[in-house]
Amino acid sequence: MSQSRTIVVVGGGSGGHVYPVLAVVDALKAIDPTLQFVYFGQIGGREHEIVTHAGLLFIGIHAEKLRRYWDLRTILVPVKIAQGIVESLTALARLRPAAVFAKGGYVVFPVAVAAWLLGIPVVVHETDSIMGLANRLIAPFARRVAVSFPRPGTSAAPKFVYTGLPILRRFHAPEIIDRNQPHDRPELLITGGSQGAQPLNTIVAGALPDLTKRYHVTHITGPDDFSRMRQTFEHRNYEPVGYTDRMPELMAAADLVISRAGGTIFELAALAKPAILIPLPTAGNDHQRANASVLAERHAAMVLEQAEATPERLTELVTTLLRDDKERARLGTRIKQFDRPDAADRVAHLILQVAKR
Template sequence: MKTIVFTGGGSAGHVTPNLAIIAKLKQLGWDIQYIGSKEGIEKEIIQHAGIPFHHISSGKLRRYFDLKNIKDPFKVVKGIGEAYLLLRRLKPSIVFSKGGFVSVPVIIASWLNRIPVISHESDMTPGLANKISIPFVQRICVNFPESLQHIKGGKGICTGLPIREQILRGKASKGLELCDFHKQKPVLLVMGGSLGAQKINAAVRESLGTLLERYQIVHICGKGQLDESLTKRRGYRQFEYVNEELADLLAMSDLVVSRAGATSIFEFLALGKPMLLIPLTRQASRGDQLLNAASFEKKGYARVLFEEQLSVDTLVSGVNAVYDGRSEMAANIRANEQAGATAAIIELIQASSLK
């Protein structure tokens, strides 16, 4: 039986695509192991999926000044040592990385152990962790054809995003029952990412009086960001975070308001959901969500509302514009040619593990 080690963490977007590949490799008889950080969201997600989880030290590598920059490199070095010994014990044929800073020590330790690595970059341009890792990996899979120009050495390959089969199997009836919604009004799903988004949350709640006239709203607002005063508001249901229920909530939803993290928007694309995207600003990120959102808007999959322009009026008009133009947007989404990412990546894994 061949063994593969997965790594990646820091956000759900660095973990959930791995689950799509893991499910298929399990069917093929592979032994699956996962290396992540002790406190990261990846630990909960992976252990919940019943996959053996090993944690190492990891530090965030920042582009800006922070006192933590002094000690975090030592955490990375410690993590390389821990990952090196773990890999010697687990003896994987190959390592697959989804990015995030915990992946850097694992990838370098794999290189030191002469274990081939395949990495995946979801965003338009490589994040810092993947940039550091490029010299140590065999191939980097990307979602956007435009990304290939940023991958040196001919290592890039456009596969698209592996989509969890679970997310495709949702039942609208279960979502309606969970939220106590009905079929007479369309359903708007609002997602701010796994950690929530305070500005989006505030704008949605300030807009409820207008939005609820036309839509039922399910709002995934992030940990600690529930508004208890709105728990009994008819037609509005809020959750801090959802896991298995997300597939059912998406199945019942007619349109989505979301950040523009690549994992989420490619899952919406696979489900044919019209989108209003509110990307993180350059002040709050490296600008990857702005590029993701611009690409989707150019292809007719979504409309974009910049956070600097977010208000009650712009949110309501943006939501209505997406809903009113949903037929054209859905047609553009159906014409999307990107499919079979999971199969393509598994083929790469199997081929690379033979070398």
């Protein structure tokens, strides 16, 4: 490794980018406790609170969404990106890290470009089966690109390495895996992620009167929609939660999970949980539908398109699965194929390898 003991990590826009970074940081600390970490994130982004709570130094960078369409804000995109590159150059030149690890979100673009200009090696990680726009743009600057899904041709392209998605170690902890179901009725967990919660919540709201007659429902609404959902429906079998850091415990206790089709897939895989996936239709490059298709092809999850997810259809599908123990067990076994318990370690070793060069 170079003389620097600092690793810069960057990712933002959603918890789906932040938590894998923290998992990799934990893996790197376990390998080399002398390493120091600095997190580059978007100014005003949600990642700031999560990262500082985890005890990492946070540096804010100006960034702007890389738009695939034209509106008045598009005019500001080059200005914000240029500002972010200058800020990143200044901070990286001062820190002189051994490597930069970029997880995703549009904040990674100015940081990766600045790192490349300074000759600092970059490792990129992609969550989805289709690479996001920001990661596609920075891949040429990267020494290694780690991917979550096995993809044809990966072995033929040395830059691309199949690692799986780093997730919190608690998803693989024995005390989590063996957790007993705490309620006197089947447990249904619903989570829509930070970007696609509201449309899913609206569908769920229509299904709650029927669902809560038979099941206990824990619903991760997202912080922006918590008040609405709490006021929409009250029942002793309905537990809305705005935000939680107890996802491993909640997921382990569930008999069935309803979720989007992003990084949550790999948390489900870790716990071998049967799931109904409702892909976010507005996701860039339609990557959530692509992710869900990979699982559907292997019969590893039930997939329901948002346009078809009426409250009645959702209730019907939930009821069918919660009555069929054997089918849920089959789904759990099949989704487990996507679990890579050593994903964080694999990514950590990639970072250390490029840092030594």
